[in-house]
Amino acid sequence: TRLRSGLRHLPGPAIASFSNLWKIYAVYNGEIPQRNIALHEKYGPVVRIGPNHVSFSTLTAMKAIYNSRQVFKKSDFYRPVSPVHNRKRLYNLFSAQDVEYHSKLKRTIGSIFSQSAVIELESKIDATLDLFLDQILKRTAKGSCTLDMSLWPHLFAFDALGDLTLSHRFGFLESGTDVRNMIATADKIYDMTGLFGQSPLLQSLSMKIKSRRAKTKPNPILQLSVAQAESRIRDGTYKQDMLNSLIEIHKSDPEKLSVDDVAGAIYINLMAGHDVLAITLRTLFYHLARRQDVRTKLREELSDTEGDYQLPHHLPYSKLSKLTYLDAVVYESLRVHANTGVILERVVPPEGCTIEGYWLPGGTIVGVNGWVIHRNAQVFGPNVDQFEPNRWLDLPECKLVEMKRHIFSFGAGSRRCIGYNFAMALSSKLIVEFIRRFDMTLIEPDKPWHIHGSWVTKQTQMNMSVRRR
Numbered sequence: 460t461r462l463r464s465g466l467r468h469l470p471g472p473a474i475a476s477f478s479n480l481w482k483i484y485a486v487y488n489g490e491i492p493q494r495n496i497a498l499h500e501k502y503g504p505v506v507r508i509g510p511n512h513v514s515f516s517t518l519t520a521m522k523a524i525y526n527s528r529q530v531f532k533k534s535d536f537y538r539p540v541s542p543v544h545n546r547k548r549l550y551n552l553f554s555a556q557d558v559e560y561h562s563k564l565k566r567t568i569g570s571i572f573s574q575s576a577v578i579e580l581e582s583k584i585d586a587t588l589d590l591f592l593d594q595i596l597k598r599t600a601k602g603s604c605t606l607d608m609s610l611w612p613h614l615f616a617f618d619a620l621g622d623l624t625l626s627h628r629f630g631f632l633e634s635g636t637d638v639r640n641m642i643a644t645a646d647k648i649y650d651m652t653g654l655f656g657q658s659p660l661l662q663s664l665s666m667k668i669k670s671r672r673a674k675t676k677p678n679p680i681l682q683l684s685v686a687q688a689e690s691r692i693r694d695g696t697y698k699q700d701m702l703n704s705l706i707e708i709h710k711s712d713p714e715k716l717s718v719d720d721v722a723g724a725i726y727i728n729l730m731a732g733h734d735v736l737a738i739t740l741r742t743l744f745y746h747l748a749r750r751q752d753v754r755t756k757l758r759e760e761l762s763d764t765e766g767d768y769q770l771p772h773h774l775p776y777s778k779l780s781k782l783t784y785l786d787a788v789v790y791e792s793l794r795v796h797a798n799t800g801v802i803l804e805r806v807v808p809p810e811g812c813t814i815e816g817y818w819l820p821g822g823t824i825v826g827v828n829g830w831v832i833h834r835n836a837q838v839f840g841p842n843v844d845q846f847e848p849n850r851w852l853d854l855p856e857c858k859l860v861e862m863k864r865h866i867f868s869f870g871a872g873s874r875r876c877i878g879y880n881f882a883m884a885l886s887s888k889l890i891v892e893f894i895r896r897f898d899m900t901l902i903e904p905d906k907p908w909h910i911h912g913s914w915v916t917k918q919t920q921m922n923m924s925v926r927r928r
């Protein structure tokens with residue numbers, strides 16, 4: 460690792476000035492969120508966390524890095540997220556580092572993620588939701604039962620995205636298990652990608668090993684994505700899903716969207732969506748289980764709005780998206796537990812830039828961490844470590860806008876999560892229909908859940924007693 464003289468003047472732990480070990484150690488231990496917070500408490504808003512890496516804690520920096528006209532590309536951290544198929548890399552919206560390729564692709568396929576696309580596919584969400592609810596109803600037929608609520612939201616997330624993307628559920632909900640260990644395998648991939656991504660050397664090594672292993676042990680999600688894209692384009696079968704919309708775009712202009720682009724888009728929907736969606740769902744379940752007052756208030760809001768949609772009907776998303784308290788609960792969940800644990804890395808453009816009064820040479824890797832941003836008491840008020848939906852209520856419109864702007868769970872700027880509309884619909888619908896039918900408490904209410912804070916911040920140890928209302 461090289462010393463970069465351009466960053467010598469930045470505060471930070473001594474080890475970070477000559478090695479990536481600080482980052483590697485923090486990610487390896489699953490403690491990057493709290494360690495990054497602690498660094499900013501000690502050193503202030505600008506901290507050098509690696510020889511070429513700088514973490515910021517302010518909105519000014521967040522805007523400069525993710526929202527400015529000067530384009531800060533995604534760093535090499537994202538390279539492994541473009542999988543290799545037939546000796547070619549399948550680039551996708553999430554992994555693309557080339558700014559022109561990304562903005563062209565986003566213009567071409569952005570509409571498949573719109574709010575109206577969500578409404579068009581809402582009946583599919585409802586069908587997967589019914590599968591989830593039926594399983595819980597079955598298990599609670601004779602009274603309360605203990606459920607691993609770290610697992611169940613993930614089973615829902617994966618099957619729901621499979622169905623929305625290519626009308627294929629993986630059987631997670633039907634079996635109530637992690638089919639073919641696909642979730643465990645995806646977790647491992649996230650962990651390793653997050654860890655090796657902390658050092659260019661480790662990353663190159665792991666990518667070499669992975670591409671050799673891919674010949675004997677191909678990635679099942681990649682295979683499925685490519686096979687489905689190719690066969691549906693060939694057969695012309697119609698199914699109402701996101702793949703269908705992609706194929707329509709491809710057929711109207713194959714040069715704009717190639718078959719590989721279609722496969723890459725489905726692949727990243729399946730890979731980028733389920734883990735982070737499951738994390739948000741767990742946060743909602745966990746905090747609602749701990750807070751009877753919040754469950755009661757939410758149920759009151761829901762029964763006021765129910766109208767013709769008495770149980771067992773689902774409340775349509777068009778109604779849910781207008782509910783103030785539900786919005787507060789969801790935003791507070793996103794705030795208190797950001798889905799990613801690391802800074803979302805961007806590269807300072809070649810001409811360099813100044814952020815928070817510090818000059819940074821071109822090529823420096825910069826970013827902010829949601830865990831740091833979300834604990835800014837000036838923005839979010841007191842007790843930032845506590846889950847408190849009321850902090851989002853009775854505010855002047857401009858304050859609410861300011862707080863929402865500080866939510867970094869979906870990233871920011873041109874690379875902000877394009878699946879946001881789907882994520883909000885899936886999260887609200889699942890938690891709402893669950894608490895209308897069931898009540899839940901943690902089996903061990905005094906024991907906090909376990910958070911493994913690396914690239915993503917997966918939670919475990921959240922067994923709950925669930926019963927019908």
Ligand code: HEM
Pocket residue numbers: 552553554565620727728731732733735736737739798799803804867868869870871873874875876877878879881882883
């Ligand atoms: C609560 C659920 C979700 C969260 C918290 C989340 C979070 C994120 C974040 C943080 C990014 C930006 C990453 C970065 O800058 O490095 C992102 C990008 C992306 N997400 Fe999501 N995501 C969620 C659900 C979904 C879903 C359901 C889909 C697909 C239907 C999806 C598809 C994508 C794609 C394609 C990108 C790349 C966008 C671009 O660069 O233009 N996400 N997501």
